[in-house]
Amino acid sequence: MTTPVRKRILVGVGGGIAAYKACSVIRHYTEAGHDVRVIPTAAALEFVGAATFEALSGHPVSTTVFDNVDEVAHVRLGQEADLVVVAPATADLLARAASGRADDLLTASLLTARCPVLFAPAMHTEMWEHPATRDNVATLRRRGVVVMPPDSGRLTGRDSGAGRLPDPTEIGLLGDLLLDDPEALPFDLSGARIVISAGGTREPLDPVRYLGNHSSGKQGFALARVAAARGADVTVVAGSTSGAGNPAGIELVSIASATELSDEMNKRALEADVIIMAAAVADFRPVVVADAKIKKGTAGPAPIELETNPDILAGLVAARGRGEIPASTVIVGFAAETGDDNGGVLDHGRAKFSRKGCDLLVVNPVGSGKAFGTEDNTGWLLSSAGTETALPLTSKTLLASRILDALAPLLDRS
Numbered sequence: 001m002t003t004p005v006r007k008r009i010l011v012g013v014g015g016g017i018a019a020y021k022a023c024s025v026i027r028h029y030t031e032a033g034h035d036v037r038v039i040p041t042a043a044a045l046e047f048v049g050a051a052t053f054e055a056l057s058g059h060p061v062s063t064t065v066f067d068n069v070d071e072v073a074h075v076r077l078g079q080e081a082d083l084v085v086v087a088p089a090t091a092d093l094l095a096r097a098a099s100g101r102a103d104d105l106l107t108a109s110l111l112t113a114r115c116p117v118l119f120a121p122a123m124h125t126e127m128w129e130h131p132a133t134r135d136n137v138a139t140l141r142r143r144g145v146v147v148m149p150p151d152s153g154r155l156t157g158r159d160s161g162a163g164r165l166p167d168p169t170e171i172g173l174l175g176d177l178l179l180d181d182p183e184a185l186p187f188d189l190s191g192a193r194i195v196i197s198a199g200g201t202r203e204p205l206d207p208v209r210y211l212g213n214h215s216s217g218k219q220g221f222a223l224a225r226v227a228a229a230r231g232a233d234v235t236v237v238a239g240s241t242s243g244a245g246n247p248a249g250i251e252l253v254s255i256a257s258a259t260e261l262s263d264e265m266n267k268r269a270l271e272a273d274v275i276i277m278a279a280a281v282a283d284f285r286p287v288v289v290a291d292a293k294i295k296k297g298t299a300g301p302a303p304i305e306l307e308t309n310p311d312i313l314a315g316l317v318a319a320r321g322r323g324e325i326p327a328s329t330v331i332v333g334f335a336a337e338t339g340d341d342n343g344g345v346l347d348h349g350r351a352k353f354s355r356k357g358c359d360l361l362v363v364n365p366v367g368s369g370k371a372f373g374t375e376d377n378t379g380w381l382l383s384s385a386g387t388e389t390a391l392p393l394t395s396k397t398l399l400a401s402r403i404l405d406a407l408a409p410l411l412d413r414s
Contacts, residue, residue: 006033006034006035007034007035007082007083007179008034008035008037008080008081008082008083009029009034009035009036009037009081009082009083009084009085009175010036010037010038010039010077010078010081010083010084010085010109010113011025011026011029011036011037011038011039011057011084011085011086011087012038012039012040012041012084012085012086012087012089012093012106012109012110013038013039013040013041013044013048013053013086013087013088014041014043014044014086014087014088014089014090014092014093014122015040015041015042015043015044015046015047015090015092015093016044016047016088016090016122016123016165017047017122017156018087018088018122018164018165019040019044019047019048019088020047020048021087021088021165021168022038022044022048022053022087022088022168023048023052023053023056024168024169025085025087025120025168025171025172025175026038026053026056026057027056028168028169028171028172028175029085029172029175030056030057030058032176036056036057036058036059037057037059037077037081038053038054038056038057038059038061039061039062039063039077039105039106039109040053040061040063040106041063041093041104041106042063042064042104043090043092044063045063062105063104063105063106064104064105065102065104065105065108075108075112076112077105077109077112078108078109078110078111078112078113078114079112079113079114081109081113081115082115082179083115083116083117083118083175083178083179084109084110084113084115084116084117084118085118085120085171085175086106086110086117086118086119086120087119087120087122087165087166087168087171088120088121088122088123088165089119089120089121089122089147090121090122090123091123091127091128091130091133093106093107094119094121094133094136094137094140094147095132095133095136097110097119097136097140097145098135098136098137098139098140099136115182116146116178116179116182116185117145117146118145118146118148118171118174118175118178119140119145119146119147119148120148120150120165120166120171121137121147121148121149121150121163121165122150122163122164122165123150123163124155124156124159124161124163125155125159125161125162125163127163128150128162128163129162141187146174146178146185146187146229148166148170148171148174148228148229148248148249149166149228149229149248149249150162150163150164150165150166150248150249151164151165151166151167151246151248151249152164152249164248166247166248166249167245167246167248169245169246170225170245170246170247170248173225173245173397174225174226174229174397176395176397177226177395177397177398177401180394180395180398181398181401184226184398184401185226185229185230185401186230187230187231188230188231188408189227189230189231189232189404189408189411190230190231190232191231191232191233192227192231192232192233192273192274192411193232193233193235193271193272193273193274194224194227194232194233194234194235194272194273194274194275194276195234195235195237195265195268195269195272195274195275195276196220196223196224196227196234196235196236196237196276196278197220197236197237197238197239197261197265197276197277197278197279197281197312198217198219198220198221198223198224198236198237198238198239198241198244198278198279199215199216199217199220199238199239199240199241199244199279199280200212200213200214200215200217200239200240200241200279200280200281200282201213201239201240201255201256201257201258201260201261201279201280201281201282201309202239202240202256202257202282203257203258203282203284203285203286203309204256204257204286204289205286205289205290205294205304206289206290206291206292206293206294207290207291207292207293208293209293209294211282211284211285211286212240212282213280213282213372214280214372214373215239215240215241215279215280215372215373216241216242216243216244216372216373217238217239217240217241217242217244217279218241218243218244218245218373218374218375218396219278219334219364219371219377219396219399219400220236220238220244220276220278220279221236221238221241221244221245221247222245222395222396222397222399222400223276223278223400223403223404224236224247224250225245225247225397225400226397226400226401226404227400227404228247228248228249228250230404232274234247234249234250234251235250235251235252235253235268235272236250236251236252236253237253237255237261237264237265237268237279238252238253238254238255238279239254239255239256239261239279240256242373243373253268257282257285258281258282258285258309258310258312259285259309259310261279261281261312262309262310262312262315265277265312265316266312266315266316266319269316269319269325269329270325272325272329273328273329273330273411273412274329274330274331274332274407274411275316275329275330275331275332276332276334276403277312277313277316277331277332277333277334277358278334278362279334280334280336280372281309281312282309283308283309284306284307284308284309285306285307285309286304286305286306286307287305287306287307288305313331313333313356313358314355314356314357316331317331317356317357317358318357321357328412330359330360330407330410330411331358331359331360332358332359332360332361332362332403332407333352333353333356333358333360333361333362334361334362334363334364335348335349335352335353335361335362335363335364336364336366336371336372337349337352337363337364337365337366338365338366338367339365345363345365345379346363346380346388348363349361349363349379349380349382350382353382358384359383359384359410360381360382360383360384360403360406360407360410361381361382362379362380362381362382362391362403363379363380363381363382364377364378364379365378365379374396375395375396376393376394376395376396376399377391377393377394377395377396377399378391378392378393378394378399379391381402381403381406383406389406
């Protein structure tokens, strides 16, 4: 087993009520073995004391360029960093960063950093939606800085809306992605409407039991996380999930069965630029669903008659062919396969790709601890252009970026 490479990470903390959540971001990286330096603004220390940041990072904390002058910290920290994460990034901090200010240690370090920089905004909705903030965010993104979409929910006081700090785990995962590949989050999907299915479906037997599968939804949510960070307007239609995360800036629609998923995907497809069928849809469902719990009894279990669920992916492709959804809609499928006497995983994937008729198909080997419920994934990416690209084993977030890299050129930008 290889030892993870120890990286140098700066965590900048802006002066907002969400500053306390930066502690979880710091811990995400220290527990992964990285060397973390915390640079708060003076306002941030009004919310969380320096002692807390020092205890979590193991390094002294300063806000000014006049501490440790002999080390030229305001230049050295940025120069040596492998990643800078700013959480929370307040409206004031975004404005100062966009204008190139260097009036404290954090903004000076941002000017000297040549590594990936990730901002996680947090502010009131009116501040986030103000044209000045939008212009500042656009300026930063144009320079190659990654600015996450904020979450929506309860803010300070009685206010709710867009502007809530993204979940610290989500911030950490996007930071991890930039450590793996600094070019993984270009802002290239702005305005694209992407609908993603995720998780497994549950086909009821009675009010208590169901037929299902081991899908966690992690790959579908990883696609949503990365697509939103790359600028897309993302809707996730999710069935049964486990530990899939809570990406900021997405719309979440919950379903249970394959029939419900089919109805929702067909409705959402009417206005989608991209459809990604990452859900593990049950192939069959019981013909009869009992109104009451099926009792064990003494005669043993009664046979369960099954019928075939709709082929949602093939149905969406057929609808596109009939003109019921736009011809420009990009359709991506997933195939979870195991090898058998009739062929290997890739053989079955190729056959499925031929039957489905989608633009891209991601073929994943499953079983024996692979794909379902794991943090990593592997497989092949098949395209309608006839290419087959191997996807080496990597995090599901990085795999999502690779899939979106292949998808982006297919979008109709006219």
